[in-house]
Amino acid sequence: MNDAPFDPDAPAEGDGLFGLPHSPDEASVVVIPVGFEATASFRRGTKDAPTAILEASRQVDLHDLETGDPWTAGIAMEDADPRVAAWEAAASADACVVIANGGRDAGDGERCARVDAIMRELNAHVEARTKHWLDQGRIPAILGGDHSVPYGAIKAASEKFPGLGILHVDAHADLRVAYEGFEFSHASILYNVSRLPGVGRIAQVGIRDFGRAEREFAESSDKIETWFHTRLAWQLAGGANWRKLCEDIVRPLPKDVWITFDIDGLEPALCPNTGTPVPGGLNWDQALVLLRTLAESGRRIVGFDLNEVGNDEWDAIVGARVLYKLAGWAVATRPA
Ligand SMILES: [Mn+2]
Numbered sequence: 420m421n422d423a424p425f426d427p428d429a430p431a432e433g434d435g436l437f438g439l440p441h442s443p444d445e446a447s448v449v450v451i452p453v454g455f456e457a458t459a460s461f462r463r464g465t466k467d468a469p470t471a472i473l474e475a476s477r478q479v480d481l482h483d484l485e486t487g488d489p490w491t492a493g494i495a496m497e498d499a500d501p502r503v504a505a506w507e508a509a510a511s512a513d514a515c516v517v518i519a520n521g522g523r524d525a526g527d528g529e530r531c532a533r534v535d536a537i538m539r540e541l542n543a544h545v546e547a548r549t550k551h552w553l554d555q556g557r558i559p560a561i562l563g564g565d566h567s568v569p570y571g572a573i574k575a576a577s578e579k580f581p582g583l584g585i586l587h588v589d590a591h592a593d594l595r596v597a598y599e600g601f602e603f604s605h606a607s608i609l610y611n612v613s614r615l616p617g618v619g620r621i622a623q624v625g626i627r628d629f630g631r632a633e634r635e636f637a638e639s640s641d642k643i644e645t646w647f648h649t650r651l652a653w654q655l656a657g658g659a660n661w662r663k664l665c666e667d668i669v670r671p672l673p674k675d676v677w678i679t680f681d682i683d684g685l686e687p688a689l690c691p692n693t694g695t696p697v698p699g700g701l702n703w704d705q706a707l708v709l710l711r712t713l714a715e716s717g718r719r720i721v722g723f724d725l726n727e728v729g730n731d732e733w734d735a736i737v738g739a740r741v742l743y744k745l746a747g748w749a750v751a752t753r754p755a
Contacts, residue, residue, distance in 0.1 A: 425439075425440055427481040427482060427488070427490060428480075428481075428482070431477035431478070434473075435495060435496070436450060436473055436476050436494055436495055436496040437476045437477065437479055437481060437490060437494060437739075437743065438476070438477040438481075439481075439490055439493070439494055439495065441493040441494065441495040442495055443495045443496070443497050443552075445493050445495065446492075446493035446494055446495035446557070447492035447493045447494070447557060447558055447750055447753070448489075448492065448493070448494045448495075448557070448558045448560055448746045448749060448750060449495060449496075449497060449552045449557050449558070449559055449560065450494070450495065450496040450497065450560045450561075450562050450742070450746075451496075451497050451545065451548045451549065451552075451559060451560065451561050451562065451572075452469030452470075452473075452496060452497065452499045452503075452562050452564075453469070453503055453541070453545060453561055453562065453563055453564040453568040453569075454466040454467060454468070454469050454470070454499060454503055454504065454507060454563075454564055455503055455506060455507045455510075455541055455563065455564045455565065455567070455568050456507065456511070456563070456564055456565040456567075456605075456694065457506075457507060457510035457511045457513075457514040457534060457537070457538070457565075457567075458510075458514055458518075458534070458538075458565060458567050458598070458599070458601045458603070458604040458605050458606075459565045459605065459694045459695075461694055461695045462692070462693075462694050462695070462729075463694070464692055464694070464729050464730040464731075465563060465564055465565050465693070465694050465726065465727050465728060465729060465730065466507055466564060466565075466730075467730035468562065468563065468564065468726075468728040468729065468730050468734075468735065468738060469496070469499065469562045469563075469564075470730070471728075471730040471731070471732070471734070471735035471738075472562065472728060472735045472738045472739045472742060473496060474735065475732065475735035475736045475738070475739040476739040476742065476743070478736070478739075479739050479740055479743050483743065483744070483747055485707070485711055485744075485747070485748075486714075486744065486747025486748055486750070486751050487747070487751070489743070489746055489747035489750040489751065492750045492753075494743075494746050496562070497548070500544065500548075502540075502544065503541070503544070506537045506538075506540060506541050509533075509537055510533070510534045510537040510538065510541075513530040513531075513533050513534050514530070514534050514599075514601065516530060517530050517531060517534070517599060517600055517601075518599055522598070522599030522600055523600070524600050528600070531600035531601055534601055535601060535602045535603060538567065538601070538602070538603040539603075541568070541571070542570050542571035542574070542603065543571060544571065545561060545568060545569065545570070545571035545572050546571030546572065546574050546575045547571075547575075548572075549561070549571065549572040549575040549576065549722065550575040550578075550579070553575060553576065553579045553721075553722070554579075558720070558721065558722055558723075558746070558749045558750070558753070559572060559575075559576070559722045560722060560723050560724065560725070560742070560745065560746065560749075561722075561723075561724035561725075561726070562724070562725055562726070562742070563724065563725070563726030563727065563728070564726055565605040565694055565726060565727060566589070566591075566593060566605040566606075566608050566679075566681050566726045566727055567603050567604060567605040567607075567608055568724070568726060569608070569679055569724035569726065570603060570608060570611055570612065572677075572722065572724060573585070573612050573615065573618065573677055573679065573724075574615055574617075576677050576721055576722050577615050577616075577617030577618045577677075578617050579721070580617070580675040580721050581617045582617070582619040582673050582675070583617055583618050583619055583673070583675050583676070583677055583721070584619050584620045584621070584622070584672035584673040584674075584675065584676040584677070584718070585609075585612060585618060585620070585621040585622070585676070585677050585678075585679060586622050586624070586668075586669075586672065586676055586677070586678045586679070586709075586713060587609055587621060587622065587623045587624065587678075587679050587681075588624050588625050588678070588679070588680045588681060588684035588685075588701070588706065588709070589609075589623065589624075589625055589626060589679075589680075589681035589683065589684045590625055590626065590627055590628050590648075590681070590683040590684055590695070590696075590697035590699075590700055591606065591626065591628050591629060591681070591683070591695065591697070592609065592623060592626050592628075592629035592633040592634070592637060592645060593605065593606055593607065593608045593609040593610065593681075594607075594609050594610045594613075594629070594632075594633040594636050594637055594643075595607045595610060595630070595632075595633060596610055596632075605694070605727075608679070609621065609623070609643075609679075610636070612679075613640065613642055613643060618642070619642065619673050620642060620643075620644065620671050620672055620673060621642055621643045621644070622644050622646065622668050622669070622671065622672055623637070623643065623644065623645040623646060624646045624648075624651075624668055624684065624701070624709060625646075625648050625684030625685070625700050625701050626645050626646065626647050626648055626684075627647065627648040627649055627697055627699050627700065628695075628697045644668075644671060646664075646668055648699055648700060648701075649699075651664060652699065661705055661708055662708055662712065665708055665709045665712035665713075666712055666716075668709065668712075669712055669713050669716050669718070672713070672718060673718075674717070674718060674719060675718070675719050675721050676713065676718045676719065676720055676721065677720075677721060677722050677723060677724075678710075678713075678720060678722075678723035678724070678745060679723070679724050679726075680723060680724065680725045680726070680741060680745065681726055681727045682725065682726070682727050682728045682729075682734070682737070682738060682741065683695060683696055683697060683700070683727050684700055684701055684706070685700050685701050685702070685703070685706055685737070686699065686700040686701065686702055687700070689702075689703060689737045690727070690728065690729060690734055690737060690738075691729065691731070691733065691734060692729025692730065692731045692734045693727045693728065693729050693734065694727050694729075695727070706741075707744065710744055710745070710748050711748070713748070714748040714751055714752050718752060719752045719753065719754065720745075720748055720749040720752045721749075722749070723745045723749060725738060725741055725742055725745065
């Protein structure tokens with residue numbers, strides 16, 4: 420960078436997130452990259468999404484019709500912590516064997532136990548980084564990696580903001596008690612989150628892939644409201660109004676909300692290389708209307724995560740734009 424004032428309309432010059440010149444210490448939104456995907460069950464690559472999104476982010480226009488100029492508040496990404504890559508390599512070595520064996524640990528549970536132990540370390544790391552930034556009044560944003568990674572962040576946020584609401588965008592309910600033997604699987608994240616004492620209401624949107632036990636768990640839980648996408652699509656086909664549906668989705672959520680955004684909640688055309696793609700889902704405009712409805716309802720977005728983004732160029736372009744919208748609405752809903 421030269422000494423001229425930063426020009427948001429100029430081509431990105433620096434190597435910062437969105438081409439911005441801020442360091443994490445100067446930023447309101449601090450993105451914590453967590454390139455971890457040891458429990459990915461189907462397709463791998465999301466561990467490299469933070470790097471791919473960083474690169475793609477430089478072509479996102481900084482002025483946004485809906486959120487204004489959130490970049491002026493400062494948005495930056497921390498350097499990747501080398502321990503995350505080490506944990507990813509160690510946990511994947513064991514997890515791949517278990518997953519390839521149909522989710523059965525032929526070694527009397529030793530491999531699963533080792534993966535769980537590593538994930539407890541990862542969770543503690545993510546929790547500590549999140550708490551660090553929350554305590555400074557910043558907006559933390561976790562960038563995965565698979566959907567197992569934000570657990571520690573949501574835990575930290577739920578302790579800072581008791582009764583925390585969760586807006587969960589995903590194709591999957593992620594309510595499995597454990598999956599393929601792993602306590603902290605990507606497929607269990609919302610089950611584990613729902614058990615955190617500081618977490619209040621959870622609204623799930625885009626959900627179209629789940630097991631019977633997950634459905635029963637959701638329907639019997641007084642914390643969780645699952646907006647099954649198949650039902651929403653039927654209502655829309657009958658003339659229902661998406662903005663009105665979004666108001667219904669947001670209504671039970673408390674003042675403080677964390678958004679956990681699995682990119683596969685969107686149509687596969689927007690995330691072709693995500694870990695576990697599912698046909699159907701929110702289109703781009705529907706997703707934006709949902710976020711805007713939440714933000715303009717008076718809720719405060721205290722933090723968010725984005726995960727399961729594939730590491731191909733188009734996946735990263737969409738991911739970078741989702742990241743900018745999430746950052747923009749989080750900045751816009753901060754108390755003055
Ligand atoms: Mn998913």
